[in-house]
Amino acid sequence: MLLKKLVFTLGLLLLSSCLMVKPADAAEKEAIIINKSNNQLAFYENGKLQKVFPVATGRTRSLTPEGKFSLVNKVKNRPWYKEGIPGGDPRNPLGARWLGIKVPGDWGHTSGNMYGVHGTNQPSSIGTYVSSGCIRMYNKDVIWLYDRADKNIPVYITSSSSSFTALAQKYGVGANKAVAGNEFFNETLRYGSKGDSVAILQRKLNIKADGMFGPQTLRAVKKYQTSKGLVADGIVGPKTRKALFSK
Incomplete structure (x- = not known):
């Protein structure tokens, strides 16, 4: 009888622990x-x-x-x-x-x-x-x-x-x-900018995503702006962002 109670108690503990983990995992x-x-x-x-x-x-x-x-x-x-x-x-x-x-x-x-x-x-x-x-x-x-x-x-x-x-x-x-192509940023980027938004920009331009807006990124931005008929100033403002993320 004692063994049955012990097994039953252990089963309840295991079940409750599983129920506790699932919502957090889903969230x-x-x-x-x-x-x-x-x-x-x-x-x-x-x-x-x-x-x-x-x-x-x-x-x-x-x-x-x-x-x-x-x-x-x-x-x-x-x-x-x-x-x-x-x-x-x-x-x-x-x-x-x-x-x-x-x-x-x-x-x-x-x-x-x-x-x-x-x-x-x-x-x-x-x-x-x-x-x-x-x-x-x-x-x-x-x-x-x-x-x-x-x-x-x-x-x-x-x-x-x-x-x-x-x-x-x-x-x-x-x-x-x-998932590639679904990231978005909402700030203006220029030479010297750093961080996640720069890395997103670099992935959109298919160049190394190191999060540093340096010479390579500047050249890639200007090339992209020229291809879209935008002012090739190397600054990623609202018009360039719109072109980058338009479907």
């Missing part, structure tokens, strides 16, 4: 990061950056809350209850999919029914600051995300000049290795 390897400074959303899966999407966020900085939240519900063709518009209707501003975010604090415990990442019937609004707090995506993009993002994964919302690689390191997300 580490899968996450959504939203950067309001450039209106971009990054999705991490299996510890790697899979895709970066353009989004629209709040009309003012305070409307889209910042912090660490959780994805708590997922709805296909959610109705627009405020105006009584059914899901799937072209007039519905929530688009094809809804991924609800639980936002505590001053905004109340909403269980993901008030704030969310969703599609839109106004695609021209993507990339702008126009919403009442939610994060809008193109319908094709939110469908892709809906099919891959699991409930209860962390959702980080921030306003930062850092790259997604740097933000992932800050939040402890995954292996911090990006």
Whole structure:
């Protein structure tokens, strides 16, 4: 009898330890990061950056809350209850999919029914600051995300000049290795610049990514700018970034 109790107790301890590890492991390897400074959303899966999407966020900085939240519900063709518009209707501003975010604090415990990442019937609004707090995506993009993002994964919302690689390191997300072509930076780079953003630039230009904006990088930037009909000044500002990251 004593042996049976001991085996039973050990089994319970092993089961509880497994249950404790799984959520933390999932949170580490899968996450959504939203950067309001450039209106971009990054999705991490299996510890790697899979895709970066353009989004629209709040009309003012305070409307889209910042912090660490959780994805708590997922709805296909959610109705627009405020105006009584059914899901799937072209007039519905929530688009094809809804991924609800639980936002505590001053905004109340909403269980993901008030704030969310969703599609839109106004695609021209993507990339702008126009919403009442939610994060809008193109319908094709939110469908892709809906099919891959699991409930209860962390959702980080921030306003930062850092790259997604740097933000992932800050939040402890995954292996911090990006799928080629999906990294993004939002700062102006020039000769003498250093850091993750320079390394992202160098990978885009297919040169050695040492994070140092030196003579080789300067030559590569000027060559790229010339090929795109831009002013070949070697400075990576908004126009050069747009050319680098346009699809």
